Amino acid sequence: MFVSDSVAGRRPRIRTRTEASILHADLDSFYASVEQRDQPWLRGKPVIVGGGVVLAASYEAKAFGIRTPMNIGQVLRLCPHAVLVPPRMSAYAAASKAVLAVFHDTTPIVEPISIDEAFLDVGGLRRIRGAPIDIARTLRAEVARSVGLPISVGIAGTKFLAKVASAVAKPDGLRLVEPGAELEFLHPLPVERLWGVGKVTAATLHANGITRIGQLAELGEPHLRAILGPAAARHLFALASARDPRRVETGKRRRSIGAQRALGRRHREPDELAAYLDGLTDRLGRRLRAADRVCRTVILRLRFDDFTRATRSHTLAEATDATAALRHAARLLLDTAQPLITERGITLIGLALTNLDDADTMQLTLPLQPRADNTLDATLDDLRRRFGSTAVTRAALLDKGAGLSVPLLPD
Known part of the structure; x- marks a missing residue:
């Protein structure tokens, strides 16, 4: 239940809930937990998932001060007995899908935030499933039983407080913030x-x-x-002041897509960086077209040798899903940033596409012809869909690999 106010013609805004009925469910050290689940000998040990840098660390590893995205050399100095495990993205994607199914079995109002966390609204389920805290206990037990992973859950009257509560509850905990006690907790x-x-x-x-x-x-x-x-x-x-009027929303499409590649700390020539960037562009262009989306803004993300970060962005004249146009914009950004990279070194390069829109809402340009479906992009997408993502690659990437592709939520 909640009290709302509205302006004529506008959607009501949640002002105050009379009970804490928003759940934030967050898997604990997701990648590392999946490895400890699948390899029981890793349980209780400081597990590091990654290659050149840390992608995830178990709580046993975090106790030594290990965090993402530390490089492995620093990790071994902090914890010489850490166990290094290569990432298995397909296993994490399967685990995420199984957990999301538990969420949807719990309530129809689920807002995924990433592959390992989501908001759930259980405000209308008291008669059929019990009080929110009972629902949260059942959810945690079901994730542990059917997926074999620990999950922390926060319960509150707003999304912000529920997320803070789940963070406070970690690892593998449950925290309820009762109405009236929000400020005492916060x-x-x-x-x-x-x-x-x-x-x-x-x-x-x-x-x-x-x-x-x-x-x-x-x-x-x-x-x-x-x-x-x-x-x-x-x-x-x-x-x-514990004010957060946002609803738990279903069916939201992502506002951006991105990919990145860790590079380690050795020197990288401009041509090598350009090849990696082209590979990221190919990957994101394929995702964009698979989701029937187009983008207007291309963002280059850089992490330097001192682990500081920088971004550069370019907004296109018109929305597109064409790899050639995206690659041209990304290369311009990289050329602009090259002096800074030369001066400060680089340990990670990333690319993001934002200002997304549905492809079928694109404004046609003269001579008002429909979008072609027999393009080189479409042919390459079909080959990769049928024979795997590495079936066709750029010559510059033949000895470098495609890099890790992090699992994404369905769009």
């Missing part, structure tokens, strides 16, 4: 728990003596504006 937590507080914002808040969410709430929005600016102040003060 205010003692560090400001880093607020969505939108990264390293830079946290450093700014700490410099002003604000380390806890309660301190931020006490300061008030007007004083926060002077520190963070109006938009950030409004957003963070609302969260610190």
Whole structure:
């Protein structure tokens, strides 16, 4: 149940729920947990999933300070007895699909966030499934029984609080934030728990003596504006006051797609980086067309040798799903960033496509002909669909491999 308000002609907004009925379910150290499930001898050991860098670490490894995306050399200095395991993306995709099926068996209102977490609205299920906390207990037990993985669940009246509660409950825990106790739960937590507080914002808040969410709430929005600016102040003060009107939404399509490749720390020539970028472009173009989407903006993501990051973006004149157009934009961005890469080194290159739209809503251009379906892109997509993603590749990538392809939620 919830109380709502609305403006004529607009969708009602949730203002206050009378019970904590939003669940945030989050698998614990997902990749590492799948490896420990499938290889029992790994249980209780510090497991690292990755190659040159850490993709996931078990809680036993995290106890040594190991985090993503550390390089393996640093990992072995922190934990010499860590067990390194190569990633198995197909196994993680299968596990994610099985867990998502449990979510949908629990409630029809499921909003997946990534392959290992989702929001669930169980507000209308009390008569058939019991109280939200009972539903959460059943869900955790079913994931453990049918999929064999630990999962943490937070329960609250808003999505933000439910997500914070699941993080506090980790590992393999359950946390309920009762209505009326939201601020008591939230205010003692560090400001880093607020969505939108990264390293830079946290450093700014700490410099002003604000380390806890309660301190931020006490300061008030007007004083926060002077520190963070109006938009950030409004957003963070609302969260610190436990205000979050967003619904759990089903059927949402992703707003962007991306892929990346870890490169290690050795020097990379410009031609090698360009080849890797072309491979990422091919992969994303295929995903875009498979989902019947087009994009307007191409974003290049870089991680340097000191593990700082940078992004560069280019917005196209018109939306497209053509690999050639995407590759041209990506190459322009890489050329622009090359002096910075030469100066600072590079450990990861990534590409993202944003400003997505449905392909059938594209505005036709003169002479108003329908989109061709016999293009080179379509032929290559068909070959890769029939014979595997590595059936056709660029010559520049023959001795470099395609890199890891991280499992994605269905679009």
